[in-house]
Amino acid sequence: MVSERSLAVLRAIVQDYVASREPVGSKAIVERHSFGVSAATIRNDMALLEEEELIAAPHTSSGRIPTDKGYRVFVDQLTDVRPMTxxxxxxxxxxxxxxxxxxxxxxxxxxxxxxxxxxxxxxxxxxFGSARVRHVELVSLSPDRVLCILITDSGQVEQRVAELPQPVDETALALHRARLNDLAGNRAMADAAESLSGEFADVPPADALVLRALAATLAEQARAQRQxxxxxxxxxxxxxxxxxxxxxxxxxxxxxxxxxxxxxxxxxxxxxxxxxxxxxxxxxxxxxxxxxxxxxxxxxxxxxxxxxxxxxxxxxxxxxxxxxxxxxxxxxxxxxxxxx
Structure with missing residues (x-):
């Protein structure tokens, strides 16, 4: 059983060793700390700490350093963590x-x-494992390049450019935006990515090509947020x-x-x-x-x-x-x- 004074000696050894990187001896503890006992008494406390494998001698000198177990006891015995100034x-x-x-x-x-x-x-x-897609926005940069914007319910905005297989005008882009919001809106990221990875068999082939390119980009954005x-x-x-x-x-x-x-x-x-x-x-x-x-x-x-x-x-x-x-x-x- 380690006494309160022995624990105080352990704290002194940890603090001095952290500060100096030098093994700590009984004489140094008496000089630096106000224990009110002799160096012989401190040596007895250190012997008890060594028996408990809380400190160890790195070489033949009289100084001791904390072991992993000693650091653990020191951290567990911290009654307070000094606040930042x-x-x-x-x-x-x-x-x-x-x-x-x-x-x-x-x-x-x-x-x-x-x-x-x-x-x-x-x-x-x-x-964003628990985030949900609030809105998908598509902004035309050129007839065949669209900025895909994924907005989450926590306010995160992810942007990525999609290269389209063919040009699209603003009217078609508005229809695609509505379709993609129906697929991804208010879904968790993983669910949105899965929903956007489906096929578009119910639209003309030319529109399906564009939708797949846009949906693939948005699905990548949703997956990236989970990494x-x-x-x-x-x-x-x-x-x-x-x-x-x-x-x-x-x-x-x-x-x-x-x-x-x-x-x-x-x-x-x-x-x-x-x-x-x-x-x-x-x-x-x-x-x-x-x-x-x-x-x-x-x-x-x-x-x-x-x-x-x-x-x-x-x-x-x-x-x-x-x-x-x-x-x-x-x-x-x-x-x-x-x-x-």
């Missing part, structure tokens, strides 16, 4: 508030989180911490490049009472990320599936600060995107 919150709102659209907002988001946490930042692009993908920034932060990875960092980079790996991991992460999910070291081994810690927090946009924002880095990271940054930015995204 007013200046930091203002910086978040100012920097992200300058975004002109969703793409720019998410690009700015990962850059900001990477800067705040000094880790690799990842954001899951909001998918999960990630926006990543801060790879340089990961490289700078290479010495914190006992093995090769190449395996970590390869796992991150396989976006499906992180998407699966995000899908399994459940948030704690701080609204942040944390997976540490060997808890990520099955994903090829056994030497990393992954933090995530969810954000939501009406009409879309829940998405996640997070960071990936070595187990030696400032958990409290990183959790606060990820949570604050995720809350900003939910609030701002929900209003829009």
């Amino acid at each position: 007013r200046a930091q919150r203002h910086a978040i709102e100012t920097f992200l508030g300058e975004s002109s659209d969703l793409d720019e907002l998410l690009a700015r988001t990962v850059r900001l989180v990477a800067q705040l946490t000094k880790q690799l930042a990842v954001v899951q692009y909001p998918s 999960d993908r990630l926006v990543v920034a801060g790879a340089a932060n990961l490289v700078r911490t290479e010495q914190d990875f006992p093995g090769s960092i190449l395996g970590v980079i390869e796992a991150i490049e396989e976006q499906v790996v992180l998407l699966r991991l995000f899908g399994e992460m459940a948030a704690d009472e701080h609204a942040v999910a944390v997976r540490i070291g060997r808890e990520n081994a099955s994903f090829g990320l056994g030497e990393t810690s992954v933090l995530s927090s969810a954000f939501e946009i009406p009409g879309r599936d829940i998405s996640r924002l997070g960071v990936v880095g070595p187990t030696r990271m400032d958990y409290s600060h990183s959790m606060a940054a990820v949570r604050a930015v995720a809350r900003y995204l939910s609030r701002t995107l929900g209003e829009n």
